Amino acid sequence: xxxxxxxxxxxxxxxxxxxxxxxxxxxxxxxxxxxxxxxxxxxxxxxxxxxxxxxxxxxxxxxxxxxxxxxxxxxxxxxxxxxxxxxxxxxxxxxxxxxxxxxxxxxxxxxxxxxxxxxxxxxxxxxxxxxxxxxxxxxxxxxxxxxxxxxxxxxxxxxxxxxxxxxxxxxxxxx
Amino acid sequence: xxxxxxxxxxxxxxxxxxxxxxxxxxxxxxxxxxxxxxxxxxxxxxxxxxxxxxxxxxxxxxxxxxxxxxxxxxxxxxxxxxxxxxxxxxxxxxxxxxxxxxxxxxxxxxxxxxxxxxxxxxxxxxxxxxxxxxxxxxxxxxxxxxxxxxxxxxxxxxxxxxxxxxxxxxxxx
Numbered sequence: 001x002x003x004x005x006x007x008x009x010x011x012x013x014x015x016x017x018x019x020x021x022x023x024x025x026x027x028x029x030x031x032x033x034x035x036x037x038x039x040x041x042x043x044x045x046x047x048x049x050x051x052x053x054x055x056x057x058x059x060x061x062x063x064x065x066x067x068x069x070x071x072x073x074x075x076x077x078x079x080x081x082x083x084x085x086x087x088x089x090x091x092x093x094x095x096x097x098x099x100x101x102x103x104x105x106x107x108x109x110x111x112x113x114x115x116x117x118x119x120x121x122x123x124x125x126x127x128x129x130x131x132x133x134x135x136x137x138x139x140x141x142x143x144x145x146x147x148x149x150x151x152x153x154x155x156x157x158x159x160x161x162x163x164x165x166x167x168x169x170x171x172x173x174x175x
Numbered sequence: 176x177x178x179x180x181x182x183x184x185x186x187x188x189x190x191x192x193x194x195x196x197x198x199x200x201x202x203x204x205x206x207x208x209x210x211x212x213x214x215x216x217x218x219x220x221x222x223x224x225x226x227x228x229x230x231x232x233x234x235x236x237x238x239x240x241x242x243x244x245x246x247x248x249x250x251x252x253x254x255x256x257x258x259x260x261x262x263x264x265x266x267x268x269x270x271x272x273x274x275x276x277x278x279x280x281x282x283x284x285x286x287x288x289x290x291x292x293x294x295x296x297x298x299x300x301x302x303x304x305x306x307x308x309x310x311x312x313x314x315x316x317x318x319x320x321x322x323x324x325x326x327x328x329x330x331x332x333x334x335x336x337x338x339x340x341x342x343x344x345x346x347x348x
Contacts, residue, residue, distance in 0.1 A: 014231060015339060039345075051254075051299060053316050054229055068299060068316075070234040070254050071339060113288070113316045142295075142323040146331045153338045 009047040009119050010038070010160065011152045014072025017046060020122065020129055036122045036129065038160060046131060047119045048074055049139060049148035055112055060084075063107040067118060069145065076118055077125070078107055078133040106136050115139040117148075232299035232316075234332055237276035242308050249304050255280075255312060256297045256320065256328065262290050268311075271296060273325070279311040288317045295320050 020043060025035040036043045050069030057063050063078040082088050082100035091099075110116055120133040139145070232254030235246055246253065255278055257271030267283035269290060280298050282290065290296070300314035 013335075013339075016342065019342075051232075051297075051316060051318070053232075053299060066229055068229070068231045068254075070232060071335070073229050073231045113285075113318045115318070142320040143327065146324070146328055149331050149335050153334060156338070156342075 007044075009045045010043050011047050011148065011155050012038075012043075013149065013152045014048065014050065014067070014069040014074050016071075016152070016156070017048060017074050017122075017129065017131075018072045022124065022129065034124050041160070043122060045119070045121055045134075047117065048131070049115065049117045049145050050074070051145075052110055052112055052114050052116055055110060057107070063110060065110055065116075067116060069148075074118075075125070075128065075130040076120070076133050076136075077123075077130055078103065078110070078136060080104060080107055109138045110136060115145055117144070234335065236329055236332065237271070237273045237278050240276070240278065240310065247302070247304070247310065249302065251302045252299070253302055253312060254297065254299045256295065256323070256325070258295050259290055259292050262292060269296075271298070279309070280317075281311050281313045282317065284313070284315055285317045288319075295323055295325070297323075 016038070020036045020038055022034050022036055025033055048067055048069060050067035052065050053068045053073065054066040055063070056065070059080075060083075061079075061081050063080060065076050065078070067074045067076060079085070080100070080103050082096050082103060088096045088099070115138065116136050117139055118131055118133055118136045120131040120135075123130055123132045230252040232252045233246060234254050235244075237255060237257055240247060240253070240255070255271065255273075257273035257278065259269055260272040260277065261270040262268075262282075267281060269280040269282050270277055271280060280300075281303070282288065282298075288296075297318055297320045298312055298314040299316040300312045303311045303313050305311070
């Protein structure tokens with residue numbers, strides 16, 4: 001059965017993300033060797049909000065940073081190697097250049113102390129869960145993090161914790 | 176491959192991180208930043224970070240930070256919020272207040288933060304407890320949160336803690 005939780009960004013708090021369980025992927029179509037589960041339900045994409053408390057830049061290759069949302073520290077990797085990576089060879093060069101520029105601009109905004117909203121895929125590095133970032137934005141609203149806490153709690157209680165057979169989760173995030 | 180261990184002992188708690196450094200790497204674009212008393216930068220080296228080893232700052236209201244609190248321990252990582260009541264540039268010491276409760280903040284590691292009396296700030300750092308039970312937060316991260324709804328913040332903290340407790344008890348069950 002198709003699981004909608006694989007198809008949208010699940011809003012998770014840090015402690016919840018860090019308690020995801022990992023198993024070798026059973027899907028032959030999956031490019032990821034590891035699958036993540038929350039209370040038995042597979043999770044692929046996540047969204048989180050928190051303070052950037054560590055930042056490691058390898059220019060032109062990646063930005064590693066850590067998000068602290070007050071409940072846990074989530075390691076994030078933001079790849080900036082669009083112009084060198086074989087992953088983008090089939091894409092139009094002009095598109096790839098635009099994507100590289102957008103990613104570079106986003107990475108430049110990720111500085112220590114800012115509050116960032118991160119979206120991406122759950123992956124592993126040396127056995128630990130991390131987010132491979134697809135997009136990241138800096139939140140200017142001082143209440144943004146509070147809103148994320150409340151949304152994450154609400155969604156967990158009304159959607160993510162609901163036992164299978166699965167409720168229409170695609171509608172959950174639009175509430 | 177060299178293995179470099181950086182160990183910093185700010186006061187009485189430990190921070191240790193291990194890096195692998197490749198001396199043959201000529202990549203000059205490497206930069207590593209940690210905020211706080213263990214601020215480290217490495218340039219002209221290729222390295223892989225083995226563990227972030229950074230603890231999250233536990234959310235706490237100033238009124239809950241008293242000697243009877245389980246979080247009132249040397250080196251505990253906390254996140255606190257309050258209005259800036261005092262600030263000494265010479266000593267790099269600030270005092271925040273919330274609901275009549277005060278906390279000293281050591282801000283010497285916050286180089287880019289503009290501190291103004293009367294503004295609201297949030298700090299993440301480690302608690303230093305002096306022999307007379309006076310506590311100082313050694314901030315490694317700080318930000319201005321003017322415009323934050325403090326009532327909503329405190330109510331949300333309660334909900335968040337309740338949610339975390341339920342989540343943990345569900346896992347145990």
